[in-house]
Amino acid sequence: VRQDDLQDEVSCSICLEYLKDPVTIDCGHNFCCMCISDYCERWSTAGAALCPQCRAGFLQSTFRPNRQLANIVEGFEQLALQTDKEPMEKLCEKHGKKLHLFCEDDGEAICLVCDKSREHRSHTVIPIEEAAQDYKVGLRQFLGPAWFLPLQEKVRARRELIVAEFAKRHQALEEEKQLLLQRLEEDEEETLRKLQENTAFLVEQSSSLVQLMSEIEQKCQQPAADLLRVRPSWAHSVIIFPFLVDVTLDPSTANAYLLLSQDQQRVRVSEKRQDVPNNPERFDTCTCVLGRQRFTAGRHYWEVDVGEKTSWTLGVCEESVSRQGIFTPSPATGFWTIWLRNGDEYAALTSPLTELMLRVKPRQIGVFLDYEAGEVSFYNVTGSSHIYTFHDTFSESLRPYFYPGVRAGGLNDAPLSLQPGTE
Structure with missing residues (x-):
């Protein structure tokens, strides 16, 4: 793995600098705490925003400080500084010798004289190149797929929760739809029943009116004197x-x-x-x-x-x-x-x-x-x-x-x- 690739892994994709006070969001990407906070202030809606890298949704309230990644970034910075200063090779401050070894107990680079000294004699000392390689391997493992498994499990659980909630709402809407359709069918049947009753009533009234018209025609044929003596109460009764x-x-x-x-x-x-x-x-x-x-x-x-x-x-x-x-x-x-x-x-x-x-x-x-x-x-x-x-x-x-x-x-x-x- 190239040092440039590892440097990308410990850099913030917003400010492009080494991660400072790194925090992890729901999708698993890491950012400087201040960078992602400023990003959320500008682009979030109701406390939710999209990841600047993968565009996955996350909540500002779910930021998680990543202490382990912060230590790895700090160590990577030290290694990067040593690499950058190789042309001006850093010497041991005590003995003025080249730093060829790394004391794992004290976590610092030492020279050959330091290794023989009483201070480091009982310590575990390895070549500095080997120590750097161990740090790179540790960083790759930390940033590898295994580190994301707990986070992926949380995302999977949240996805299942969302799917279940929407399924429940869909079922409720479906039940309400069926209820409304049933009421509509009942209203249709009731309206049809009333129409049938009204039709029967109108048929009956039509028959009465036909009878009334027939009686009127018959009475109109009567002599005027007889017609004037007839009280119209029969029409009142029929109608x-x-x-x-x-x-x-x-x-x-x-x-x-x-x-x-x-x-x-x-x-x-x-x-x-x-x-x-x-x-x-x-x-x-x-x-x-x-x-x-x-x-x-x-x-x-x-x-x-x-x-x-x-x-x-x-x-x-x-x-x-x-x-x-x-x-x-x-x-x-x-x-x-x-x-x-x-x-x-x-x-x-x-x-x-x-x-x-x-x-x-x-x-x-x-x-x-x-x-x-x-x-x-x-x-x-x-x-x-x-x-x-x-x-x-x-x-x-x-x-x-x-x-x-x-x-x-x-x-x-x-x-x-x-x-x-x-x-």
């Missing part, structure tokens, strides 16, 4: 009644001055305050009450018997409407309602109010909610006619709303009565 639902009153929302029937189908105003809990769902000022039902989709129809009452308010409202204090019902505040005041004043509670002119005083009011279409419609069941339709967009649960009005000295004492949800 609206398939969506008829049972609505009951929710006592937890009823104002303390309201009386609810035991079956929760009727409500009227009382002269006395009832002994009820002061829960947050209850209307504390307005004498109104909500239905138990909450609608978030679909079409729903219910009827309310208003009889000869002189005032009332009916419709739907959002679940989140204010229950405290005085409020003005309108779509802006989450209410879609119509009212009667003073016995003959009907209005839709828009902003401003929309006055309604009814030919026949209704004794029963029908309320029809089409959630997806954003429509709330009111019908005069007594006169078999449409009263008014709100058009809006709904974003939360809607509940039936009932206000039986004030007592008016007993003139408006009659209850609001819900009709059973059957044809």
Whole structure:
């Protein structure tokens, strides 16, 4: 092995000088501690960098001082100095003779006179060329493959750890993928089922409409006088009644001055305050009450018997409407309602109010909610006619709303009565 090759092994590839305070990084290469530290400060990311020689990744926190290599470098420097000064051959400081021998006990070069002296007589002394050769062999062994075996084992273990960790993550991702695909398949099946149900419903409605058209055509053939005597309630039944639902009153929302029937189908105003809990769902000022039902989709129809009452308010409202204090019902505040005041004043509670002119005083009011279409419609069941339709967009649960009005000295004492949800 040439001295130049060995000199490369004990030199830093960054500063190209002999290794000073050598440290070893993960890949096994050695550098001056200061050189590799400066390199990491310039090129590392989050404490990780690439080896300047082999480009393998390493962490700054894993630097390992290499004391044994530092001693070998020091010895190599001494040998190099002796070689460099061979033309000016260094002499023994005590005797002025050439240094032909090397004392292994004291670790220094000596002359022939020193070897015979009492100081070195019992020491192990070898020719200086042989000592230099031993140092070179030791350096080659230290820098050879065997020295890297522990480091290679650590690198192999770390590589296996990384592979296992990514395999575990891949398995977790695969399981999550399968779960999402399963949910997607279930959603697809549920959507298909609903489509099939809707298709069956539309077929049924189509048949009803065909029947309705046939009846209309037949009635159109009747004499005018007979036709005018026919009430259109049959059309109302065919189109609206398939969506008829049972609505009951929710006592937890009823104002303390309201009386609810035991079956929760009727409500009227009382002269006395009832002994009820002061829960947050209850209307504390307005004498109104909500239905138990909450609608978030679909079409729903219910009827309310208003009889000869002189005032009332009916419709739907959002679940989140204010229950405290005085409020003005309108779509802006989450209410879609119509009212009667003073016995003959009907209005839709828009902003401003929309006055309604009814030919026949209704004794029963029908309320029809089409959630997806954003429509709330009111019908005069007594006169078999449409009263008014709100058009809006709904974003939360809607509940039936009932206000039986004030007592008016007993003139408006009659209850609001819900009709059973059957044809």
